[in-house]
Amino acid sequence: MTDLGLTPYLCLGAFLFACGLLCIAAKRNAVGVLMGVELVLNAANVNFVACARYVPKFALEGQVFALLVIVLAAGEAAVALAIILNFYNNHATVDVDRADELKG
C-alpha cells in the first residue's frame, strides 16, 4: 500500500531533536530556551507515535506514553514560565547568561 517506512519518521524526530538542542544551547532569551525544550519533547513524541504505528506490539504503549509526555510538557512549561517570570521580577532581565549568582 505504501513504501513509507519507519525511518523517515525517526529521521524527522532526530532533526527536531537537533533543532531543539541547538535552540537550548545557543539562545540567550530564557523563553527561547523553553521553546527548545518543547521541540525536544515533540521529537520524542514523534518517535513514540511512529513506533506505535510500525511496531505492532507497541501500538497502545506508544500512544499512552505520547499522551503522558504531552501532559508532562504542559506542566514543565507552566513551571518554567513561573521561574522565568520570577527571575525577570528579581533581575529585570531574561538573559540566561546573567543568571550566574550561584557561580563560585
Place this chain on the structure above:
Amino acid sequence: MTLDVILFAIIASATGLSALSVVFSRNVVRSAVWLLFTLVGVSLLYFLLGAEFVGATQLIVYVGGTMVLVVFGVMLTAQQQFLRIRIRPEEWAMGGVLAACLFALLVTISLRIGEGKAAPPTEPMPGAGQLGVGFLTTYLLPFEIISVHLLVVLIGAAYLARAKRRPKEAGND
C-alpha cells in the same frame, strides 16, 4: 509515489523548516509563531500516522495551552532590548557542531532501527476507547502519578509566579 508519501514529504518539510526558523529567528516573537507552526505540523503527522486521539490532544493541549503560556511569557517579558539578544558566533558554532553530531548519530541509529519496517501493519491504531481502557487498567499507576504531578505542578507554578514586592521597593516605602 503514493498519497501517504507525498503528504509526509509536504508535512515533514514544512515542520522541519518551521523548526529551523524557530532556531534561527532573531526575534523571540517570531520564534513563538514558528513554534506554533511546528506543533501544528507534528499534530498533522500524528493524523497521518492514524493516531487521531494523540493528534487531537496535541492540538488541544500544545497548540491551545502550552503555546498560549509561551506567548504570555514572551509578552510579559518583552522589552525592546530582550526581543533580540545578540548571540556570539562561537556560541552558534559550538551549539551547531553539537547538534550536527547528535543528528548524525541519531540518523545512523534510525537507519538501523527502521530496517525491515517498511510496511505498517494493516490493522488500525487503537482509538480513544482502547486508550481509555488502557489508562484505567494496565497504565493506572502512571495515570495516577501524572494526575497528582499535574496538581503539584499547578500549585508550584502559582506559588512561584505570585506577585512579590522586591526588597528594595519595600525599603523605599
